[in-house]
Amino acid sequence: MGGHLIRAVVETEGLELTGAVERPDHPQIGFDAGLVAGAGELGVKISDDLAATMANADVLIDFTFPDVTLQNLAVCAELGKMVVSGSTGFTPEQRAEAEKYAAKIPVVLAPNMSVGVNACFKLLKEAAKILGDGFDVEVVELHHNKKKDSPSGTAVRMGEVVADALGRDYNKVANFHREGMCGERSKEEIGMQTVRGGDIVGEHTVYFIGMGERIEISHRAMSRDMFARGAARACLWLNGKGPGIYDMQDVLELK
Ligand SMILES: NC(=O)C1=CN([C@@H]2O[C@H](COP(=O)(O)OP(=O)(O)OC[C@H]3O[C@@H](n4cnc5c(N)ncnc54)[C@H](OP(=O)(O)O)[C@@H]3O)[C@@H](O)[C@H]2O)C=CC1
Numbered sequence: 311m312g313g314h315l316i317r318a319v320v321e322t323e324g325l326e327l328t329g330a331v332e333r334p335d336h337p338q339i340g341f342d343a344g345l346v347a348g349a350g351e352l353g354v355k356i357s358d359d360l361a362a363t364m365a366n367a368d369v370l371i372d373f374t375f376p377d378v379t380l381q382n383l384a385v386c387a388e389l390g391k392m393v394v395s396g397s398t399g400f401t402p403e404q405r406a407e408a409e410k411y412a413a414k415i416p417v418v419l420a421p422n423m424s425v426g427v428n429a430c431f432k433l434l435k436e437a438a439k440i441l442g443d444g445f446d447v448e449v450v451e452l453h454h455n456k457k458k459d460s461p462s463g464t465a466v467r468m469g470e471v472v473a474d475a476l477g478r479d480y481n482k483v484a485n486f487h488r489e490g491m492c493g494e495r496s497k498e499e500i501g502m503q504t505v506r507g508g509d510i511v512g513e514h515t516v517y518f519i520g521m522g523e524r525i526e527i528s529h530r531a532m533s534r535d536m537f538a539r540g541a542a543r544a545c546l547w548l549n550g551k552g553p554g555i556y557d558m559q560d561v562l563e564l565k
């Protein structure tokens with residue numbers, strides 16, 4: 311996502327790229343971030359020092375992994391800088407730690423920055439409320455073969471939205487695995503299925519399966535650019551906000 315984010319920042323009026331950070335010992339440290347991202351030379355060198363980089367910045371955009379995001383949040387909380395993070399795969403404990411940092415600084419933390427997926431979250435809530443307990447719910451997501459977390463953060467959020475709307479606890483009803491003589495499907499469970507392969511950007515479908523009919527709410531991402539544009543939009547939205555943890559639902563005023 312790094313390259314997409316750099317290009318989105320450069321293309322967004324009101325934003326300026328002041329730095330770019332990679333992990334220590336990354337071979338591209340010291341390279342021009344714009345050249346690496348295919349955005350033309352920007353005179354911004356890739357650094358391995360987040361604190362020094364943030365000295366000239368108002369907001370960090372972080373698309374990494376939960377343990378790295380928590381380290382980045384610690385640095386930004388210390389410096390009083392805002393954060394937009396799209397990282398996924400947080401455990402409940404890691405999420406609680408992120409919220410602790412967000413008590414000091416404004417943070418947007420969202421598993422999916424696309425307008426379409428955020429609209430789907432609302433549609434799913436409505437669908438679940440209308441359909442109630444008479445429909446079996448299954449969530450299926452497809453992603454590229456480089457993705458490290460499963461199920462995707464978006465699929466987890468979809469499962470949570472539906473479980474909440476049905477008065478169920480996602481952590482109790484999510485079923486990630488069926489194999490062998492595992493018995494009939496329970497009425498409450500929400501199946502969470504994952505497909506990985508090739509260059510699939512990201513696809514999510516929630517099935518509401520009833521007797522004699524089926525509803526499918528699907529989203530297909532066709533490019534990673536729109537995730538980056540969503541992150542850029544979140545940066546602009548954060549300006550002037552107080553400390554706290556926000557979501558794309560806040561940014562898009564969908565709450
Ligand atoms: N919210 C949303 O809309 C979206 C969220 N995502 C999420 O964003 C995250 C990243 O995805 P993606 O870009 O595909 O993954 P990648 O593995 O391609 O990118 C992660 C990057 O973080 C770098 N990194 C690792 N450690 C550090 C560190 N200490 N400091 C700085 N950089 C570091 C990695 O470097 P290296 O490879 O050299 O280790 C890598 O370049 C995932 O959690 C994914 O699920 C993705 C798309 C959309």
Ligand SMILES: O=C(O)C1=N[C@H](C(=O)O)C[C@H](O)C1
Pocket residue numbers: 398421422453457458461462463464465511512513
């Ligand atoms: O890793 C990805 O690629 C994506 N991750 C996010 C997730 O886990 O939900 C969002 C998007 O689907 C792409």
